[in-house]
Amino acid sequence: MKTKILILIVCSINCFTGNVGATEQTGERLMVGDKAFWMQVLPLEQDSVLARLLHKRLSGRISTGLYRGYVGTWRLAEGKLLLEKIEEYDPEYKLREVDISGIFDAYRENGRIVARWFSGTILAQRGELVGRRERRNEQEIRYFLRKGVVKSEKQIYNTFRESSNGSFFHTIDMLFNGNGMIWEGDSTLNVKIFPNPDGTVNRVKVSRELESQKKSKRRKLTDVQLRDKINRLRKRRDSEKAESRFWRKTYSFWDNREKRFGRHHPYTQEVTACAKLMEDWDVLTLDGKIQPVQLEIKWGEDRSKRINWLYLWREKNQQDSLDMDGVSYRVDGYPLQQSPDLITRLRPHLKGAFTRNQPRGYLARWQITDDRLWLTELRNARTGELIPLAVLDPGNNGEPIEASWYTGTFEIAKGEVLGQYYPLGDTETLEVICEVEQGHVTRKTIYNNYIRPEEDTVAFNYFIQEIRSHDWDSYPELKDRTLHGKLMAYPRTDGVADSVGRVELYVNGGKGEERYHRTVTDPADPWIVLVRRAARVIPRWEVCFIKGKVKPVEIYFTIKQEGQKRQKLPEGTFVIDLRKELGGKVLGE
Structure with missing residues (x-):
């Protein structure tokens, strides 16, 4: 039977956006009736004795999104804050319940753990996120507690009316004209647009950061010191603001100050004139107050360039x-x-x-x-x-x-x-x-420009058959593990490659703490030699000719799946996953 091969060429793109900063930490769960909320405050960290006893029970497994190493589940019932359970990561990084017997005996009332040690404010959040970058939700309840008892609460409903021009930061940067103005520093302005409820402009604030002449020293902390510092900050009632101040202070190279410009200053007047041309700004309302839209204008750059x-x-x-x-x-x-x-x-x-x-x-x-x-x-x-x-x-x-x-x-x-x-x-x-x-x-x-696909798939068939038919089970390292590979080919305009370029193989297996990974890149390694020799049978490669150059072909392929036995090429149609550097289309049948 004739063997058919489907060669799928795809492209992977990494998109980067936003500011670099600390990873957002997973909050604590809070149940109110049958509704589930999240809260950022950590009641356990307010009592150093309880926190120390708890951490002795924990395995110490943490992640960038869970530095404290645990997640607590709480409940508000009969006007009291109750602790129901504590969970942590198991070796496979799935949450499992922690044995907390004996830690909270002094706070048990009628079989329940009442958080009498905690006094402070809890912001319970649920529903969709609102805004573009804010960590706020549609429905929020702010509880004020004293010794574990709710003294008062406030319902908060946040809304977000999105502008039809989500690229407003590009628009105002294009419209702004700084010709004839006196500029200082790097000609960058920080702008706050305060919109009306209908999205039109109410007022504008313009400022500029001033860099001090003295450079501050950057603190260097070990992972342990960093975790301890964050845990200490978390004990404060407003832990989110405390942690934010810590990151700014730790990673600030300059002691920045801000200079504000009045409404009659040329900067402010020009920004206001530009902002009023847009009649549909974002309107984010938090706790009944409309928030400003914050953006940045950089004057002096060539705005004719493609974005x-x-x-x-x-x-x-x-x-x-x-x-x-x-x-x-x-x-x-x-x-x-x-x-x-x-x-x-x-x-x-x-x-x-x-x-x-x-x-x-x-x-x-x-x-x-x-x-x-x-x-x-x-x-x-x-x-x-x-x-x-x-x-x-x-x-x-x-x-x-x-x-x-x-x-x-x-x-x-x-x-x-x-x-x-x-x-x-x-x-x-x-x-x-x-x-x-x-x-x-x-x-x-x-x-x-053009792409000329290679129609002869028999060679690809033989290439895969050759590398998969090797006795991979004879290597102890590959037992219950997978083996994948990547190679680069540099074809000419006729599709013929003078040589196969870099070859990499990836061994993976296990889960959690037993996870295993090794990358093989040594050209003299027998596995690399085998793949390179097998690839030489491919007579022609796809030609992607763009701006006068043939782009290299990057191919990913699977050699051995976990638990897979040595096998010959199956009859019928199967798929080879070929991922190219620049994307592409389906070739063959």
Whole structure:
């Protein structure tokens, strides 16, 4: 029977976002009736004797999200805070109950453990998270306790009205014009927008951080010292704020101070004018109070450059377009934004035009004629209405405007995309790199990109059969363990690879504390030699030709699964998982 192979090529992308900081710690469970809440306060840590006795019972297993090493389950009943159980990680890092007999005997009342040692405030949280970065929930209850008894409570309902322009930070950075202003330091402004309930702007605060001349010393702590410090901080009633202050103090290189600017300062007036063009700001209400939207403006950077993360979701018809030699292209860049003064003239026509997929608020059409770059059309991105070019060039009667303000490099493209994932999902079959100096196109570099799949899968069949048919069971290290591999091939434009590049093998097995992992990379290792020799039978590889270069092929494959016996290649159809550096598509059947 003919053997068929399905070769699946996928792409893995790591996305990084947000600020680097301490890992959020797992809270304590709190039951109120039949409703489950979470709380960040740690009642046990308020009593050093109880905490010490408990930690003697714990195994000491911790994680970055659970430094204290345990999770308590509590209940509010009859106006009292009761401890029901304590759990910790087992060797497989699953929660198991801890024996706490004898620790809380002094606090037992009618067979229940009443937290008489605890006085403080508990913020019980449940429901969906609200906001973009805040650790707050829709439903919260703040309990005030004294010696384990609830003295009062307050119901809190938080809401979040999300802006239609989730990229508002990019919008205001684009709109801001700092020309003619006196700048100090690194020209970075910290901005707080205080919205009205309907999302319009109520007021604005602008400030700038001042770096002191004296550099503070960074504290170096061992893991044990760090854990002890966090545990001591957790004993405080407002442990979350205490821990936050600790991280800022520990990892602060500079003693920063803040300088605030009044409402009549040019910075504040310019930010306010830009903010009011957006009529739909986030409205986050916590405990009945609307919170400010915080963002940062950096003045002096070239804003005509393409912002890669925007292209992950933006549709092509929401980008600028360019006509050249009778062909229409999309533009990967924003030439108009290199002139803040032109954007300032355009701003009044963009009020309310900003959306998440089009945070610029406008769409421009360009043209290259006689090696000159021209602006031929402007439209409101939300309504599609034409904006007269006379807005930018008073007295202009609708004639194209030469982009004499622009100097830089941008890309134009057309045709089908090469794949589904980034960057192939953003790579067309035809791309042109345009180099421009004061509106004059000095150079155009044309790239015809393509992917040519290899149709002959018999060689891949033989490659997998060869490495899997080896007697892997003869190695004690592989007993009840898996063996996976990765290799790099560097094909030419005809698909033939002169050699197979780096080969890596990964041995994995066990769980929890018995987890085992080893990476084999030595070219002289017999396993590496076997895989490299087997790969030589592959006559041709897929060719991914982008911007004049053939991209290397990176393949992941499975040699042995846990408990798998030596086997020959099965008949019928099976799957080989080939993961390529740049993504791709399904080849073969």
